[in-house]
Amino acid sequence: MPADAVPTAPAPGAAPVRIRPEIAALAPYRQGKQAGADAFKLSSNENPFDPLPSVVAALHSVIGVNRYPDASAARLRHRLADRFGVAPDEVHVAAGSVSILAQLLLAAASPGDEVVYAWRSFEAYPGLALIAGATPIEVPLTADSRHDLPAMAAAVTDRTRAIIVCSPNNPTGPIVTHDEFETFLRSVPDDVLVILDEAYAEFVTDPAAVDGMRVLGLAGHANVVALRTFSKAFGLAGLRVGYAIGHPRILDAARSTSIPLSVTAQAEEAALASLDAEVELLERVAHIADRRDRLVAGLRDAGWRIPDAQGNFLWLATGEDTVRVATAFEEGGLMVRPFAGEGVRISVGEEDAVEKILRIAASVVGTLPEGHSARG
CATH class of the missing domain: 3.90.1150.10 (Aspartate Aminotransferase, domain 1)
Structure with a gap:
């Protein structure tokens, strides 16, 4: 700025610095x-x-808050790998499954790309797509509040980089069935990331429901990542710990975009204790x-x-x-x-x-x- 220039005051209500217009217009969660x-x-x-006494005891055992936690939550990753019969590098742990969703979209999408999801669904989806610089593509639910998977498949273009499927769908409640999901995957390009958001999987009682761990065990689905969390069924919402299961190279990309050291030692210890008390x-x-x-x-x-x-x-x-x-x-x-x-x-x-x-x-x-x- 020239020495004699007079700074221009921001308009009332505006940020004092330059903010991306789409972010300035985005309402906070x-x-x-x-x-x-x-x-x-x-x-x-x-x-x-309330938390189980054994989980509370595990939390009390971790008092060293002057030290950083294990950045990879290695003990929890290995425990989940054993539980689901996968390799540790096929497991990623972060501060809630929504954090992993954000990491995946940052890794996969950029300006000019598109992210497809059903709507109404989890309210964070459009914001996370916009933060990645991508264009949100919302596909209306069916009349009975379910994912319209054929319409979602039809919405895929050569600009689509990620698709989010939420089962059970938050906030409406219905599941996507395993057969529907299998049919859907056959109609989606193999190089498009499909994120199966299963934050409420443990509450599902319908045997026809899609199960991300079953899907990942089938050949030809390397583009699918399943998200789950300890916040809901395991009662650790206040500690923020979730995980993803998927191809290690996709999860490496998510790890590259993550904020380091975001899973606390307390969260990891409580998650391990919760698995003990499953x-x-x-x-x-x-x-x-x-x-x-x-x-x-x-x-x-x-x-x-x-x-x-x-x-x-x-x-x-x-x-x-x-x-x-x-x-x-x-x-x-x-x-x-x-x-x-x-x-x-x-x-x-x-x-x-x-x-x-x-x-x-x-x-x-x-x-x-x-x-x-x-x-x-």
């Missing part, structure tokens, strides 16, 4: 509302059970799945049209009535997750919340007009 002492937090898909933890998951199924049945009996739910949440397609319906739940002490103009997601929480959900939902459904998409 917003988590579900917190709940007060007299309310149930059903706005984030968390596990309502039988006990999955008993809790079975209780949550049963609670989910009872909620779905009760809501349908009350007159709601509920998509098949296979995660730890359920979906009310309330459309333009979303804010009003969410407010009714919140006034009743239930913090839910509204997606304005689309619907309300209700996480499966404590048993004591079930009756309140059904009671408030029954009082609200009658206020929706005849023919409303959320009425059965």
